[in-house]
Amino acid sequence: DAKTTQPNSMESNEEEPVHLPCNHSTISGTDYIHWYRQLPSQGPEYVIHGLTSNVNNRMASLAIAEDRKSSTLILHRATLRDAAVYYCILRTSYGGSQGNLIFGKGTKLSVKP
């Protein structure tokens, strides 16, 4: 799977928007961009995914660069419950991929009250 690069950590204030960046310069045309998060002492949790167009759901928005070499997960109003490690993961439907997720170190988001 193609590699992603994320900052090790970020801080945000409660009630403010948060933009979590991810670089994936070697992304291929068939790679989906997935975001998961892991709250303390819990399993990973699916957040959002996209292929080419920007995506919105009840949890977050995903902005994908036109060349697809980077993306940004946007939390519109951070809450204390959003403090977690956020993982940007590329998944390919090409080449016999069996669907397993390859996690990196992610970005640890801290939210200050």
Added chain:
Amino acid sequence: EPEVTQTPSHQVTQMGQEVILRCVPISNHLYFYWYRQILGQKVEFLVSFYNNEISEKSEIFDDQFSVERPDGSNFTLKIRSTKLEDSAMYFCASSEARHDSQPQHFGDGTRLSIL
């Protein structure tokens, strides 16, 4: 909202003993996975399972590991002869389909401690 459940939440076992970790995936899901996370490290893929057989496994998933779907609801991970380095959080996940647009839903894990 349906969820993946795992039992037990914490398992303590003597080195060399067998251990079985249990998972109940979401009921209409067809693909099942095990991952592990050693304390302070990344989440690592172990194995995927579909149609009663292993689809893919990582290098970690050696002969000491096995998976089974003994009935229509449970999905288990067995470690035959545990080692100290098997101490980790073990996460089960399931998805409706294998396609890479499909999200995986994770349980909250079993903490395995090998003494």
